[in-house]
Amino acid sequence: MTRIWVINPNTTRAMTSTIEVCARAVAAAGVDVTGVTSEFGPPSIESHYDEAMSVPGLLAAIQRGEAEGVDGYVIACFGDPGLDAARELATGPVIGIAEAAMQTASHLGRGFSIVTTLGRTIGRAEELAERYGMSRFCRGYHACEIPVLDLETDPMATKLVTEACREAVERDRSDAVVLGCAGMADMCKRISEEIGVPVVDGVTAATLTVQSLVTMGLRTGKRGEFATPPAKEYVHKA
Amino acid sequence: MTRIWVINPNTTRAMTSTIEVCARAVAAAGVDVTGVTSEFGPPSIESHYDEAMSVPGLLAAIQRGEAEGVDGYVIACFGDPGLDAARELATGPVIGIAEAAMQTASHLGRGFSIVTTLGRTIGRAEELAERYGMSRFCRGYHACEIPVLDLETDPMATKLVTEACREAVERDRSDAVVLGCAGMADMCKRISEEIGVPVVDGVTAATLTVQSLVTMGLRTGKRGEFATPPAKEYVHKA
Amino acid sequence: MTRIWVINPNTTRAMTSTIEVCARAVAAAGVDVTGVTSEFGPPSIESHYDEAMSVPGLLAAIQRGEAEGVDGYVIACFGDPGLDAARELATGPVIGIAEAAMQTASHLGRGFSIVTTLGRTIGRAEELAERYGMSRFCRGYHACEIPVLDLETDPMATKLVTEACREAVERDRSDAVVLGCAGMADMCKRISEEIGVPVVDGVTAATLTVQSLVTMGLRTGKRGEFATPPAKEYVHKA
Amino acid sequence: MTRIWVINPNTTRAMTSTIEVCARAVAAAGVDVTGVTSEFGPPSIESHYDEAMSVPGLLAAIQRGEAEGVDGYVIACFGDPGLDAARELATGPVIGIAEAAMQTASHLGRGFSIVTTLGRTIGRAEELAERYGMSRFCRGYHACEIPVLDLETDPMATKLVTEACREAVERDRSDAVVLGCAGMADMCKRISEEIGVPVVDGVTAATLTVQSLVTMGLRTGKRGEFATPPAKEYVHKA
Amino acid sequence: MTRIWVINPNTTRAMTSTIEVCARAVAAAGVDVTGVTSEFGPPSIESHYDEAMSVPGLLAAIQRGEAEGVDGYVIACFGDPGLDAARELATGPVIGIAEAAMQTASHLGRGFSIVTTLGRTIGRAEELAERYGMSRFCRGYHACEIPVLDLETDPMATKLVTEACREAVERDRSDAVVLGCAGMADMCKRISEEIGVPVVDGVTAATLTVQSLVTMGLRTGKRGEFATPPAKEYVHKA
């Protein structure tokens, strides 16, 4: 039995549930997917500050997973917070949803558009696109200006995201759309049907990427930069 | 039942068998993987000329697959021949093994090395790395100078490829290795154990990428560049 | 006497005639330029599939040329199909019209615009611009949405292409225009006069590039990637 | 009176002292520079994990500084941890020492070499060089394999770093050296005299960059990505 | 006493005065800043020709400065004319105002806009942005189409430049503005207050960069490309 943890690095359990449902829906037989909520940190990630402050909670979750022998991890926030540190801690593979979503979308044509929540998160998406070599595929970054937690509660949310996707594809002349927030995972299919263009959700894409890596027996190379961090006496917050 | 064809774009059936075994070994329950040999063209692909001449046979295989309702395709040659044309023809996703191998290796650390057969194929690997946004991850291109078909018959082949991988990792200080030929698929695990570094084979990586795309219901965007080609009266070779 | 073949990789002889007239018009004294039509393949190249399927016919033409001792070749389609394979086969230089047109236009200012036929060919133009190092000069890719073969028959064609060029220059603030189809070769001068901006046709640019290379005694380096392909027994189409 | 805080994001006070001495030595009249030690987190930063875990302590220091009306901040670790989040929190400018050191070295010639502590930190330096647009100036990344805290205690440290710098300059044919650790700040002058090449320390470079920005009245743009983060109820660690 | 010369490479003394006032206003105690007017060449720099013809006068000023033991130099024209040659001649650091302005603006957010005088100078700004690694930060190049010398005499000039800055920031969604002409130095503060976005003037930025380099004892590396030029007998203009 392969065990994959999909870690929501914010503390909002409702969001973890949505994510877990989406991730489980695509997992192969014999793969057990669990949604895990970060135990401390921000309730949603909408700034560099939120993101930075979410990382210790995320890494604590990775450490719990290691203690339980988890086979691989998804970081379920489109900023891919703490990815490098998580790769140092984990024995198995760790994949961010931005990483997986962009690479998946790169298979679907010449270029894709990203549609995210708040405009202030676009800078981070650009940075990640470059890091993963995906800038050349990303034709435009768009925001629907819906706060993360409103995605679940605002009855207009799906409609607004759908319209943002439609406009993005027109303006960018792109072949596909990437949804730029884990909280949009459950809108993916509906938007795609609505606008007639492939739409990629990072939660499912990353879950399947981890599953594939585990199947192939592949994990982070541990001989250099990503070796287990040297053990140290940390000073704890008073 | 999901059906995936792994198309060997050269005409050597023995090589298709090896490829098929490797691809089947990783497929999920409910996914049927078939190795398909190109019906005409070169017996191995070791030059731009071989590669160009392999494309019509590959595309004919895609057309047969479409007639049979195949769900997705792998192009099992590290030059990813005919990828764009295949995406125009196919309804489902098409993935090249260089594309899948490089993206997979990008998840395993800061950088990887590529080890291919003949030195003259390195230029093509460089070109593909750039196309897929993977140049930034690829720290070195290396050749073991074994012709493709000798990989199966030369008793020293695995040992030579292993040594080339070991040297590549040392010289490039890389975190992983990508094997640059479909004919190396069955060496992958052994080399990794031997050198203690993750080694990626494109055949399995691409098969799992196609499987994941089909699971997510994703296929090539068809509204622009990759729409079905306009029907035309071709002149056939006399 | 220097002999240059300008190969039209589609099978439409009328188009070869136009191309030949344009190429001959610029050749120096003592240089014999012949338009050669591919003997099999698509009647026009408007998709990746068309392009891929045009390559064997093009390469067969190169092989005929080699048998006749031709000094250099132009590939007269803006997708530069089969360029690398042709360079392996040919003793003398081989130049694509996209390659020559873009490099020529790079001498005329800070940046140029490309105006091509169908929008679906723009992806290939982008790819080639990058391959030749010309992305930094190309400020915009534009399509006039006229199918290739209509360029000769549609009485409005020149006017429509001219307007597309005029708009492209305005929008991109560019110094020159590159015509993105061999079938536009004979419109070049007229458009330039009309819009008051230098307009580059790849057929003449490539013919003169080949002529210059032959004059300097330069040909493809043959010690590595572009050495003559290893001889092999191919399987022919049933 | 302008007040600048140079924040050491690890918890080792001795290192802060060294840093403070170096920073004060270059400050202009009327500029008060204070070294500030992070109150919790790792004793030294030698992995992605250490770096991620140092960020909350660093950001808490920024928040204390804001309460006290500090004019600008230096992040005194060559990984520039938490830079984006710090810019959201701070009213005045925030500069990382890698950022300042690389940009300073870019003024001194065509290219520089970076000499850091442990080889495993090189990946982060590469990433930052790209982020700041400095990859084109950085000709080589080198490690002397001395742990951060040994820089102060190992009597051979200066000699070893000096030799690493000398070799780096020879191998890379570079015009200058960047020291890749705040703990090397006090070696800077001596190494430069020893090897006859300009050597840049990021602590002094960043202090002067902050001082210059404050003098010019420049601070982070606050209308978009770097606006103050939205206030939220965080869950605290149990 | 540190002595810095801010060299105006055109021959218009009124412009030098404005520049000198701005530069002196930011210099630290103990730093003597002198505005120096080029003794021959163009009255303003608005073309590649003007720029090329300004270089000998600029270099003559550097040579006078060297004879007087000047510690560092600013080249006060946004084309940074003669920068490499000046670095060969000078013992101390030499900084161009485009170089300093762009690097300074890179500290203020994700991206900035450049607003220059005539549209025909934009090409040079693009070239410099690339040279300094700043292309990734520059989101747009804009011209207000006011000739350089009219900046001081046209009563509408500040208003027009302000409006150009406001529009640039809106269109580019940028965090800061860079003023693309030394003649705009004295407008900087007012524009920033007007539009509520940080605005960077290269004259002050470069003066402070030189001051910082001198404080740190840093100067151009002299072992390779920027060594003193070999002495030669030049032919002088008849």
Place this chain on the structure above:
Amino acid sequence: MTRIWVINPNTTRAMTSTIEVCARAVAAAGVDVTGVTSEFGPPSIESHYDEAMSVPGLLAAIQRGEAEGVDGYVIACFGDPGLDAARELATGPVIGIAEAAMQTASHLGRGFSIVTTLGRTIGRAEELAERYGMSRFCRGYHACEIPVLDLETDPMATKLVTEACREAVERDRSDAVVLGCAGMADMCKRISEEIGVPVVDGVTAATLTVQSLVTMGLRTGKRGEFATPPAKEYVHKA
């Protein structure tokens, strides 16, 4: 009759003679090529200072050429000094020898090596390679450390340059060599025969590029950046 001036921007007439002989040898019937020596400036160009000081003499030569109705110009120094300014002044095309040599070599394989005179000129070659989009083709920059004027007088010069070329090709695994100095023009054929690899001389390449542009009726776009410079009263050197 087409008239092309090949301008040697240094004042050494013997070098102009060599250049003229090489350029004339490749010109087509009906094309008159004249070598022109700069009337003032440095006797050879081996530093940024030499290069900057050569530009006014070069531009004066262009102005004389314009008065005589010359059709196009070659700038015969591998630093391509004054290229942009010359393009503003000239009605017809202007080509630098580095520009032409690199683009010509890009047609001959995947990559080339550059062999220049003094190591201190390599920085400029790198800069030009980037400007022309040729960095991706240039696999290595090498110096033979022979001063420019010794190329004609040192009896060992050809041998030393040949060996530098041979080593460059081996080390870089490149397909061709570019000679990085106009003074090497007459060595080109001999080196190529000696080392069995295509060798490109910029003087002949640029002459043929200009000839081709004139044949096609192409000249610098004059509607924007490269329009004739605004007329101004210059201050002349006392």
